[in-house]
Every structure is written in structure tokens, then in C-alpha cells.
Amino acid sequence: MKIKDIKGKKVTVMGLGLHGGGLGIARFFAKHGAYVLATDIKPANELKATIAKLKGLKIKYVLGQHRLEDFVNADLVMQNPGVPENSKYLLVAKEHKIPIETDLGLFFDWCPAPIVGVTGTKGKSTTASLIAAMLGQVYDDVFLAGNNRTSVLEILPDIVSNDIVVLELSSWQLAGMRSHKKSPQVAVFTNIYPDHLNRYDSLRQYIQDKKVIFKWQKPDDILILNYDDNVVRNFAKEAQGKVCFYSLTDLALVSDRDDLLARAKIGAFLQGKKIFYGSRKHKVCQSKDFSLRGKHNIANILAAISVVKLAYQAPSRTIRQALRHYKPLSGRLEVVARKQEVRYINDTCATMPEATIAALKSLNKQNIILLAGGAAKGLSFQKLAKSIVKRVKMLILLTGSATDQLEKKVRKELVKQGKELKIVIVDSMDLAVNTAHQEAVSGDVVLLSPACASFGMFKHEFDRGDQFIKAVKSLK
Structure with a gap:
């Protein structure tokens, strides 16, 4: 059609x-x-x-x-x-x-411009927006769309053949592309964790939908893979196009010991506080050039650099400029207020345990009051419970179908480690924020990072974040 x-x-x-x-x-x-x-x-x-x-x-x-x-x-x-x-x-x-x-399937049929697609369990929104920001320093018309609360069809009338489109793609969106048998010319795969198991029968089924992003690529297309994720790394064996790896480790040290890496291109990698591309001869930037927190966000930066360097030969100077001006997306470790020397951070988009663990690690403190809990997605809270016991001074749980399970895992871990932690269960965001405010002292961080879906108490995850911000702003 x-x-x-x-x-x-x-x-x-x-x-x-x-x-x-x-x-x-x-x-x-x-x-x-x-x-x-x-x-x-x-x-x-x-x-x-x-x-x-x-x-x-x-x-x-x-x-x-x-x-x-x-x-x-x-x-x-x-x-x-x-x-x-x-x-x-x-x-x-x-x-x-x-x-x-689906709108995405039709978009791939009708879009006249080349497409960069980004998927993965975590990091796809930030990675896609970083790619768009970096390319925007070099090209006039770069469109960012996909899994971002608007239909891709909305931007279609404005796109011409010499534009660039960057799409964040969820597993559900990719599933809708199967009948079209098309994949983006440049595909990025950030990582794989168990997710959406309330909808998928198995992790394997979830992964199969994700793999649509490169399944129908052509020999001259590009697949950017996270070398540090064992599952994602092995997708190189199934790739139809050119493979490029990025990593938080120095790929130059292992390139001669790994057959997969030897056959692929070396993308961006981290050595100390510096980021290189291709080899240690080509430094792109260093940690002082960006304000994004946490190793997970450095991984997102590495993915974005690999795309713009390999596919578009973007100069390092423009990459650094984009990073210096980049602001974190709403709902992702977003500092929304500082009140009485207490920071309030909105991480509502953390809808799975691994995302909350990454948020806690990025703050690297034990003065965190964590707001978590909500609707179940069929995921395990075992690792999150350990991270909470290690890094959190108070846990405030929002009611929901997953909250009892999370509370039980945390209490079990507390007994195992012989520690104590104040846990409060609340039935509204206002009560959660006010409880945190009463407990917080100078230097504390109040972090909304739920590790759960939002349906039930909220319209969606962004409504949850909006209610958090509203409650914080109303504090006296």
C-alpha cells in the first residue's frame, strides 16, 4: 500500500x-x-x-x-x-x-531517508537521542522518533531522501515489522535483560522479536553490538551486515584473542577516563566532556559514537560539542529539585530491576531514600534486593502487584546480612514524597526508580514521573 x-x-x-x-x-x-x-x-x-x-x-x-x-x-x-x-x-x-x-511497518515502507534503529532492554532512549544530538552537529535535518510517545507516521510528511532518521525501537514495535521483512540500514543493540515476561512466554521469544532489528539487513548495512553483553556479542554470528563492537573495556587488548572481534570492526571503547574509537591512536573524548552519570550511560555514549563515526564519519570535535550540550532525558536520572540540600531525582523510566540497580550504582552513595514498587512484569528482584540493602537508607514502596514480592526479597536479604532498613508502604505519590521529605537530611538523595511497571496507580510511567515532580515542587 x-x-x-x-x-x-x-x-x-x-x-x-x-x-x-x-x-x-x-x-x-x-x-x-x-x-x-x-x-x-x-x-x-x-x-x-x-x-x-x-x-x-x-x-x-x-x-x-x-x-x-x-x-x-x-x-x-x-x-x-x-x-x-x-x-x-x-x-x-x-x-x-x-x-x-503497525505504524512502524508502514513507516519503513514509506520512509525515503536512511534509518538508524536502536533497540535493547536498557539504554535505547538515551542512545538514540545521543546519536541524533551528535548527527545534529553535522547534518541539518535529523529526525528522532520511535518509542517516544508519538507515532512515527507524524514525522513522515517532513522527511526527504537526504535526511537522517533515528528510531528507538521496542520489541513490540519490531514484532510488527516481521511481515515487511525490513531492518534499518544501521542497527544498534545495547543489551539484553529479562523484560516484559508478563507478555512474552519466554525470554527467548522476547529476544526473537528484538533480533528483527538486524534480521533483514543487507551486506553493506551496519550492526553495532555491545561486546560486554554475552548474548548481544554472539548476535555477530547471525549478522547479515558489517559488525562493529563497542565496550567499556579496552578492545585493543583482546582483538587478537577473540575470533568474533577479529572479524569485526572495533568501535568506541573506554580506557580509564578516555574514550577511543578504532584504536588507542584515536581519542574521541574524555569524562570531563559529558555530565551523564553511571557506567550504563558511558556505554550508551560508546554506542552512539560507534554509529556516528562508522556510518557518518563524524569529527571528534562535533561529538565533544554534542556531549557538552546534552541534557539527560526526562524520567532518566533527572534531577528535578534541590531542597534543603536534598536532591530529588526522577528515574521513573526504570521499569525493571536492572535499571534501578544501575541508578543506585551511578549515585555511589548510601544516603539514598528509594521510592520503588508497582506493577509486576514477571521479573526477579533477587539482585535488586541485594543492591537495596547495600546502598539504600530507607525504602518507600508504592502499592502494586509486584510490591509484596519486592518487599519479601528485601526483608529476606536483610535477615541474611544481619542488617536493618526502614521500609514503608504507601498508596499515593504525594504520601511517598512527603514521607521521604520528613526522613531526609542534608546530603541525602530521594530517588524515584521503581523497578516496576506503572499501570494501576498511574496512567503510565511518565504520569508517575509527573506526579513525583508535582509532589516535590509542592514541598514546603
Whole structure:
């Protein structure tokens, strides 16, 4: 299907949602002359803000339910990434041979510009934004989109062939690309950890969706891999394109002892406080050139440098300039306030235990009041419990389906280590922040890094972060 074919088509948009993706899909098709029906199981009052942004467009709404007829009497069904493949409504559409598409799949068909795609369990948002920032120092038109609360179709009309598109890609989005059999010309894979096991039957299934990012690459395409992640490193054996590794260790020291590395290109690597590219002869920058905290963020910088150096020959001078001006993304170790010598940090995007562990390590202190807990994703809290006992002075847990499990793991670890830790369970963000404020003393850090999903108490993870910021700002 081409864009000109949209006009007059009956399009069912499944999953209007609160994040902006469904909104963007509905708006794109309505503006191109389709008869759009947007359906969501959420009632109209919960979707008020989304619907308001679509005012003036000819869109029919079926809210608070899905109807089978809307998936049969359609020319096209647009699947929101949050909708699982085994939805009975999608199965009915397939039975009636109604085409099912995702915005990302269509974007790859229609985008005239080269695409840099970034995936991984952690770090993909920061890595993608770093790549865009570095390329923005050299090229006039660089578009950043993907898994960032807007539909990629929204930027499509503005893109021409000599632009560059950088996409952050989730496993769900990549799954929707299978039928198109396309991968980005430059693919970046940051790491793999167990995640979304409340939706996937196994870690293997999750990884298979992630691997779509390089599955259909061509010989001249580029695959950037994290050498430090054993699973990701071995993806080089399946690569169709040119492989480049980055690492927090000195790759020059091991290149002659590793067959995988010997056959690949050496990307960016860390030696002490300096970052090199290709060899120790080519220094790119050093730690004083950036303010991002933690080794996980240095890894993100290494990935971004590898992309812009190998694929776009970006000068080191412009990379340093981009790093000096780069600001952390909202919800990722974001310092939102300093009150009475206490720092308040919003890390709401830490929706898995490993992300919270990385946040705790990056602060490198034992004066942390941690706000955690929430909805379950089928993940283990064993390692996080050890990190909490080691680094946290007080734990405030937000109620949710995973909170009991996290509390039990922490209490078990406390007994094992013979330590004590004050643990409080609260049912609102206001109460969590106020409790932390009452306990905090000069030099402390109040860290929201939940290690869990947000659904239940909050609309989504960004709503959780917004409520944290609002509560912090209201402190006396």
C-alpha cells in the first residue's frame, strides 16, 4: 500500500491510548482521507485529553469496548504496539483476511531517508537521542522518533531522501515489522535483560522479536553490538551486515584473542577516563566532556559514537560539542529539585530491576531514600534486593502487584546480612514524597526508580514521573 491509496479506506485504529502513538496513527490516516474508526477499551473520560487533540478530524469513536464488527467491516486494521498478537479481535480480522499493520511497518515502507534503529532492554532512549544530538552537529535535518510517545507516521510528511532518521525501537514495535521483512540500514543493540515476561512466554521469544532489528539487513548495512553483553556479542554470528563492537573495556587488548572481534570492526571503547574509537591512536573524548552519570550511560555514549563515526564519519570535535550540550532525558536520572540540600531525582523510566540497580550504582552513595514498587512484569528482584540493602537508607514502596514480592526479597536479604532498613508502604505519590521529605537530611538523595511497571496507580510511567515532580515542587 502507498500513501495515495489511503484516501477512502475504512481504517480501524485499535488502541487509541494515552501515550500518543494511537493518537498519531488516527490523525495521520484522517488527514489523508481515510474513514477512521478509533476503538479503545478505556472509557471516554479516561481518553479525554487524547480525543481533544483530534478535534476537528472526521473520526468515529468506539470507546469502553471493542466490537468484532469493527475488525471485519474494515479495509485495514492498525495495531497499536501495546496490543498483543493473540488478541481475539486481531484473530478475527485475520480470519476475514483484513490486512493488519503497525505504524512502524508502514513507516519503513514509506520512509525515503536512511534509518538508524536502536533497540535493547536498557539504554535505547538515551542512545538514540545521543546519536541524533551528535548527527545534529553535522547534518541539518535529523529526525528522532520511535518509542517516544508519538507515532512515527507524524514525522513522515517532513522527511526527504537526504535526511537522517533515528528510531528507538521496542520489541513490540519490531514484532510488527516481521511481515515487511525490513531492518534499518544501521542497527544498534545495547543489551539484553529479562523484560516484559508478563507478555512474552519466554525470554527467548522476547529476544526473537528484538533480533528483527538486524534480521533483514543487507551486506553493506551496519550492526553495532555491545561486546560486554554475552548474548548481544554472539548476535555477530547471525549478522547479515558489517559488525562493529563497542565496550567499556579496552578492545585493543583482546582483538587478537577473540575470533568474533577479529572479524569485526572495533568501535568506541573506554580506557580509564578516555574514550577511543578504532584504536588507542584515536581519542574521541574524555569524562570531563559529558555530565551523564553511571557506567550504563558511558556505554550508551560508546554506542552512539560507534554509529556516528562508522556510518557518518563524524569529527571528534562535533561529538565533544554534542556531549557538552546534552541534557539527560526526562524520567532518566533527572534531577528535578534541590531542597534543603536534598536532591530529588526522577528515574521513573526504570521499569525493571536492572535499571534501578544501575541508578543506585551511578549515585555511589548510601544516603539514598528509594521510592520503588508497582506493577509486576514477571521479573526477579533477587539482585535488586541485594543492591537495596547495600546502598539504600530507607525504602518507600508504592502499592502494586509486584510490591509484596519486592518487599519479601528485601526483608529476606536483610535477615541474611544481619542488617536493618526502614521500609514503608504507601498508596499515593504525594504520601511517598512527603514521607521521604520528613526522613531526609542534608546530603541525602530521594530517588524515584521503581523497578516496576506503572499501570494501576498511574496512567503510565511518565504520569508517575509527573506526579513525583508535582509532589516535590509542592514541598514546603
